[in-house]
Amino acid sequence: MTRPQAEAWVPIDDRGLAYGDGVFETVLVRDGMPLLWPQHMQRLAEGCRRLGIPMPASGTLDMLPAQTGPGLKVLKLIVTRGGGGRGYQTPAVPEPRLLWQATDFTPQPRRWWDGVRVRHCRLQLGMQPLLAGIKHLNRLENVMARREWDDADVAEGLLCDSQGRLVEATSMNLFWLRQGRLETPQLNACGVAGTLRAALMQRLSIAEVSVGSQVLEDAEAVWLGNSVQGLWPVARLDDADGNPLRQWLLVEAHRGLQGEAHALLGYPTAPTR
Amino acid sequence: MTRPQAEAWVPIDDRGLAYGDGVFETVLVRDGMPLLWPQHMQRLAEGCRRLGIPMPASGTLDMLPAQTGPGLKVLKLIVTRGGGGRGYQTPAVPEPRLLWQATDFTPQPRRWWDGVRVRHCRLQLGMQPLLAGIKHLNRLENVMARREWDDADVAEGLLCDSQGRLVEATSMNLFWLRQGRLETPQLNACGVAGTLRAALMQRLSIAEVSVGSQVLEDAEAVWLGNSVQGLWPVARLDDADGNPLRQWLLVEAHRGLQGEAHALLGYPTAPTR
Numbered sequence: 001m002t003r004p005q006a007e008a009w010v011p012i013d014d015r016g017l018a019y020g021d022g023v024f025e026t027v028l029v030r031d032g033m034p035l036l037w038p039q040h041m042q043r044l045a046e047g048c049r050r051l052g053i054p055m056p057a058s059g060t061l062d063m064l065p066a067q068t069g070p071g072l073k074v075l076k077l078i079v080t081r082g083g084g085g086r087g088y089q090t091p092a093v094p095e096p097r098l099l100w101q102a103t104d105f106t107p108q109p110r111r112w113w114d115g116v117r118v119r120h121c122r123l124q125l126g127m128q129p130l131l132a133g134i135k136h137l138n139r140l141e142n143v144m145a146r147r148e149w150d151d152a153d154v155a156e157g158l159l160c161d162s163q164g165r166l167v168e169a170t171s172m173n174l175f176w177l178r179q180g181r182l183e184t185p186q187l188n189a190c191g192v193a194g195t196l197r198a199a200l201m202q203r204l205s206i207a208e209v210s211v212g213s214q215v216l217e218d219a220e221a222v223w224l225g226n227s228v229q230g231l232w233p234v235a236r237l238d239d240a241d242g243n244p245l246r247q248w249l250l251v252e253a254h255r256g257l258q259g260e261a262h263a264l265l266g267y268p269t270a271p272t273r
Numbered sequence: 274m275t276r277p278q279a280e281a282w283v284p285i286d287d288r289g290l291a292y293g294d295g296v297f298e299t300v301l302v303r304d305g306m307p308l309l310w311p312q313h314m315q316r317l318a319e320g321c322r323r324l325g326i327p328m329p330a331s332g333t334l335d336m337l338p339a340q341t342g343p344g345l346k347v348l349k350l351i352v353t354r355g356g357g358g359r360g361y362q363t364p365a366v367p368e369p370r371l372l373w374q375a376t377d378f379t380p381q382p383r384r385w386w387d388g389v390r391v392r393h394c395r396l397q398l399g400m401q402p403l404l405a406g407i408k409h410l411n412r413l414e415n416v417m418a419r420r421e422w423d424d425a426d427v428a429e430g431l432l433c434d435s436q437g438r439l440v441e442a443t444s445m446n447l448f449w450l451r452q453g454r455l456e457t458p459q460l461n462a463c464g465v466a467g468t469l470r471a472a473l474m475q476r477l478s479i480a481e482v483s484v485g486s487q488v489l490e491d492a493e494a495v496w497l498g499n500s501v502q503g504l505w506p507v508a509r510l511d512d513a514d515g516n517p518l519r520q521w522l523l524v525e526a527h528r529g530l531q532g533e534a535h536a537l538l539g540y541p542t543a544p545t546r
Contacts, residue, residue, distance in 0.1 A: 009282045010290055012351060012372045017283055019412035020293035051413070052420060078285060088412065088419040088443050099285045126399025126463070127435050130417055138411035139292035139361065140324070144403055146361040147325060162400050162435075170361050190399070 008099055016080025016097065019088065020137035023047035025195075027065065027075040028228050028265060029102065034065035034075065035265050036227050039195035044079065047134035052090065053081050056098045068102035074228055075102045078137070107229055108155070113258065113270065115235030115250055116155035118169065118224065120213060121145040122240045124162045127189040135192050146170045148240070155232060156224050158213065159191075166213050167191040172226045175206065176219035177253050182206040183215075196227040199264050200257070217246050221253045231261035281372055289353025289370065292361065293410035296320035298468075300338065300348040301501050301538060302375065307338035307348065308538050309500050312468035317352065320407035325363065326354050329371045341375035347501055348375045351410070380502055381428070386531065386543065388508030388523055389428035391442065391497065393486060394418040395513045397435045400462040408465050419443045421513070428505060429497050431486065432464075439486050440464040445499045448479065449492035450526050455479040456488075469500040472537050473530070490519050494526045504534035 015021035025044050028035045041061065048055040056079060068075055078099040084091035123145040131138070145157055156169040166185045168174055173194040175184045184201075186208040187193050200206060209215075216222055216237060225231035233254040237245045248254075259269040288294035298317050301308045314334065321328040329352060341348055351372040357364035396418040404411070418430055429442040439458045441447055446467040448457045457474075459481040460466050473479060482488075489495055489510060498504035506527040510518045521527075532542040 008285045010285075012281045012283075012349065012374045014290075015416075017287075017290045017351065017353075018297070018410070019416050020410055021413060021416050024291070051417075076285065078290065080290075088415045090416060090420055101285045123403060126401040128399040128414060130396060131413060136413055137291070137293055138413045140294060140404055140409055140411045141401060142361045143288075143292050143294050143363060144324075147363055 008101060010080065010097060010099065011083070013083045014080050014097060015082065015085065016078060016137055020139075021051070022053065022078060022080035022137045023051065023135055024076065024078045024137060025135060026228055027077070028105070029065045029068045029073040029075050030266055031070050032066040032068055036195045036199055037065070039198045040227070043135060043193065043195060043198070044077070047136060048079060050130070050134050051081070051136065053079060053094060053096050055079075056096060060098065064100055072105050073102045074105040075100060080137070105228070107267070112155055112232050113230060113268070114233070115248070116224070116232045117153055117236040117238065118156045118158060118234055119149060119154050119238040119242060120240045121148050121157040121159050121170070123148065123159065124164070125159050125167055125190040127161050127163070129189055132190050133187045133193040142170045149242075151242070154238070160213055161190050164212050165210050166215065169224050172224040172229070172232075173197040175200075175223045175225065175257065176216060177221040178215065178219050182257065183209045186210045194226050196225050196231070196261055196264065200260060203260060204257075221248060221251060223254065223257055225261055227265065230265055230267045231258040233258065281374060283353065283370060283372065284356065286356045287353055287370060288355065288358065289351060289410055293412075294324070294363075295326065295351060295353035295410045296324065296408055297349065297351045297410060298408060299501055300350070301378070302338045302341045302346040302348050303539055304343050305339045305341060309468045309472055310338070312471045313500070316408060316466065316468060316471070317350070320409060321352060323403070323407050324354070324409065326352060326367060326369050328352075329369060333371065337373055345378045346375045347378040348373060353410070378501070380540070385428055385505050386503060386541070387506070388521070389497070389505045390426055390509040390511065391429045391431060391507055392422060392427050392511035392515060393513045394421050394430040394432050394443070396421065396432065397437070398432050398440055398463040400434050400436070402462055405463050406460045406466040415443045422515075424515070427511070431510075433486055434463050437485050438483050439488065442497050445497040445502070445505075446470040448473075448496045448498065448530065449489060450494040451488065451492050455530065456482045459483045467499050469498050469504070469534055469537065473533060476533060477530075494521060494524060496527065496530055498534055500538065503538055503540045504531040506531065
């Protein structure tokens with residue numbers, strides 16, 4: 001079998017480097033078998049469509065996971081618009097560049113699946129409907145938000161948009177249970193629509209809502225999740241100064257949604273204690 | 274003389290490519306002499322400070338323009354945070370990467386210095402005070418805005434923020450004369466603070482204002498400019514559908530500000546006709 005055509009370096013004039021003009025995916029792969037592959041490919045296609053970048057051939061993409069070898073890996077794919085154009089002006093006929101890299105993966109400590117501590121971030125996400133939901137390469141807001149804390153006990157930071165509405169965590173989507181109803185933030189102005197989120201929404205009734213962060217203090221259960229780490233119940237929520245706002249005990253509901261998520265990813269589905 | 278340490282390629286795990294985690298400059302260079310170099314270095318330093326990236330040594334940077342050889346060039350510099358970190362989390366001790374490339378440069382057609390046609394863009398810039406003003410690598414909004422037209426007679430597109438306030442053009446700053454006063458948009462929520470803009474503001478009284486786009490229809494003169502192309506008087510402003518909103522005749526005031534700008538860049542300073 002020939003190695004799929006892909007590169008691991010880009011030149012200075014690649015638009016992915018110059019402008020973040022591209023999209024990416026990080027895919028969990030077990031012994032060469034990708035998890036949530038259809039969702040990843042769908043989001044990649046939607047990102048390419050939105051930016052006007054030709055999607056790499058599915059035959060090329062589909063061959064990549066098997067190249068990662070045995071064990072638990074994260075396969076990172078980047079599709080850039082390639083070179084060309086004049087400044088920001090895009091080339092009439094782009095020649096996209098596909099890059100990929102597989103790295104060994106170890107999830108965060110197992111105890112995080114029993115509950116994590118999170119905090120609010122001060123940074124408010126700018127609102128840009130044209131780019132909302134897709135996993136594009138302009139991620140400085142996520143980087144800057146992640147720089148707000150360095151306490152290793154804080155698993156994630158929650159982000160609101162510039163109008164104060166809940167959006168996501170720096171690298172995870174947010175879910176909560178309120179009056180028996182599963183909810184997650186609408187992502188029509190900013191944020192990344194995660195593939196685990198998409199898969200859960202295909203299976204369960206999860207309402208997309210536009211609400212401020214105070215909703216969490218009334219929630220019966222809160223989770224963060226993505227397609228690589230799985231689903232973390234939130235045990236404690238702090239404000240942006242690290243002062244506790246609310247704590248939650250691990251309840252059966254937590255394990256229910258986590259079980260759905262972890263079945264999709266091949267992670268353990270622990271019994272409620 | 275040894276060649277300055279710089280690279281022209283980055284690996285897939287460079288954070289500049291992965292997240293747009295870095296800053297850049299495009300510098301006009303005449304026969305090895307950079308124009309507005311102090312302003313470029315000041316903005317680069319401010320960008321690095323804001324992002325928490327160590328600034329490359331000035332000795333290394335200062336050697337680059339002379340490497341570009343004879344003729345009119347654009348020197349592009351990129352400073353990324355380099356590799357490392359865990360996802361969005363930045364490494365405790367970043368090892369920044371400096372990349373540079375010089376390319377031959379020809380300004381837009383000379384007639385553009387006598388007046389250009391511009392249009393409003395539909396895209397509204399997201400507001401992110403933490404990143405406003407610096408020339409970071411997250412430029413998808415500029416790319417997407419530039420994709421709104423492909424009429425070669427339209428020189429630039431004007432951008433407002435998500436609250437409808439004027440900010441800039443896709444790759445230029447905006448200036449206008451109103452009741453005898455020079456004004457330019459405030460850039461505290463979004464936009465790039467250009468080096469030509471900075472140099473003009475050091476020399477002239479130019480007020481930074483927060484206003485909607487209707488102000489342009491009352492303006493006596495309007496210009497767009499950057500440190501590479503110089504200063505273009507605006508002769509015609511169209512709406513986002515290409516319908517004309519306002520036209521301006523070239524007046525002495527146009528040549529005045531242009532003369533200041535072009536003296537800084539070594540471009541012709543035409544007499545008023």
